[in-house]
Amino acid sequence: MRRLTRPALAGGFLILLVLANAVAQTSSTRVRQLAPGVFYWQGDTATRRPANCTWVVFRDYVVVIDANFPWAAKEILPEIRKTTSLPIRFLFNTHYHADHAFGSAQFRAAGATVVCSRECGAESREKGEADWQNQVYGRASRAGATQYDRDVAAETRAQNYGLEHPSLLFEDKVTFDDGTRRLELIRMGPAHSRGDAVAYLPKERILMTGDLCVNWTSGNNVGDRDADHDNWIRALETLAGWEVQTVVPGHGQLGTTATLRGQRAYLKDMLEQVRAGMKAGKSADQVAGEVDLTKHQPFGASPSAGAVRSVYRRLSTAAGR
Numbered sequence: 598m599r600r601l602t603r604p605a606l607a608g609g610f611l612i613l614l615v616l617a618n619a620v621a622q623t624s625s626t627r628v629r630q631l632a633p634g635v636f637y638w639q640g641d642t643a644t645r646r647p648a649n650c651t652w653v654v655f656r657d658y659v660v661v662i663d664a665n666f667p668w669a670a671k672e673i674l675p676e677i678r679k680t681t682s683l684p685i686r687f688l689f690n691t692h693y694h695a696d697h698a699f700g701s702a703q704f705r706a707a708g709a710t711v712v713c714s715r716e717c718g719a720e721s722r723e724k725g726e727a728d729w730q731n732q733v734y735g736r737a738s739r740a741g742a743t744q745y746d747r748d749v750a751a752e753t754r755a756q757n758y759g760l761e762h763p764s765l766l767f768e769d770k771v772t773f774d775d776g777t778r779r780l781e782l783i784r785m786g787p788a789h790s791r792g793d794a795v796a797y798l799p800k801e802r803i804l805m806t807g808d809l810c811v812n813w814t815s816g817n818n819v820g821d822r823d824a825d826h827d828n829w830i831r832a833l834e835t836l837a838g839w840e841v842q843t844v845v846p847g848h849g850q851l852g853t854t855a856t857l858r859g860q861r862a863y864l865k866d867m868l869e870q871v872r873a874g875m876k877a878g879k880s881a882d883q884v885a886g887e888v889d890l891t892k893h894q895p896f897g898a899s900p901s902a903g904a905v906r907s908v909y910r911r912l913s914t915a916a917g918r
């Protein structure tokens with residue numbers, strides 16, 4: 598056996614260092630810095646942590662955007678701690694849906710006040726509990742439930758996870774500005790839901806859209822009972838005019854203004870095809886079978902029949918009012 602010389606030992610030490618570094622990176626690969634003091638945690642559908650989360654470090658505190666589910670919030674909080682020791686003072690949820698807002702209690706326990714638009718707050722109180730039951734326990738008891746769904750329900754019971762409603766509500770806009778950094782929360786709904794709001798960093802031109810825009814192949818939830826699809830299309834037109842550099846969508850990969858335009862084109866096409874079918878006297882099932890949105894990628898990659906039925910139902914209800 599060859600005796601290790603000093604350089605060989607040093608080389609081995611270097612390899613160990615590289616390996617240690619690689620392991621450290623793996624545990625934080627979901628986190629990226631988008632600009633100095635602006636961090637992004639990429640959601641993951643496979644583990645039911647689907648929503649993207651962003652945090653912005655101000656001079657004295659941190660503002661987090663979108664809580665995700667409780668089991669994801671527990672994973673995100675230590676990631677935030679790795680980037681700053683400042684207090685997490687505010688959590689802003691873009692809308693009340695389970696996958697964006699249900700981790701709110703974990704952020705509150707860490708010291709944050711939960712912020713959203715006034716209408717989002719009202720929706721959380723009106724529809725949040727039913728959404729919670731459905732997302733956490735409903736999925737676990739349905740036929741085709743996965744072991745993961747059952748684990749989530751069991752963990753929720755064991756950990757006593759609960760719904761936390763927002764307590765700081767704004768009408769149309771709220772601005773955080775410490776002289777160096779500026780973050781604007783701006784209501785855009787009714788669109789994907791009644792109280793949708795976006796978060797915008799005008800200096801860095803980074804926009805957090807919530808589910809007004811997604812950038813993945815798993816489709817978008819167009820079925821909220823308070824969704825307003827025409828206004829949603831208008832909201833995307835407005836956002837596309839802001840000369841945004843980076844779009845953090847509600848789900849999926851980072852995007853650009855082109856992503857906002859693509860999401861808008863997908864929705865507009867869906868709405869036009871559904872309206873044409875309704876005008877021709879076709880049933881929801883007929884229209885669902887005919888609508889083709891596959892040219893809109895990645896938005897139209899997943900089957901659109903369920904989404905089409907939701908839009909058909911919503912338009913029928915609106916017409917019947």
Ligand SMILES: [Zn+2]
Nearest residue numbers: 694696808847
């Ligand atoms: Zn979502």
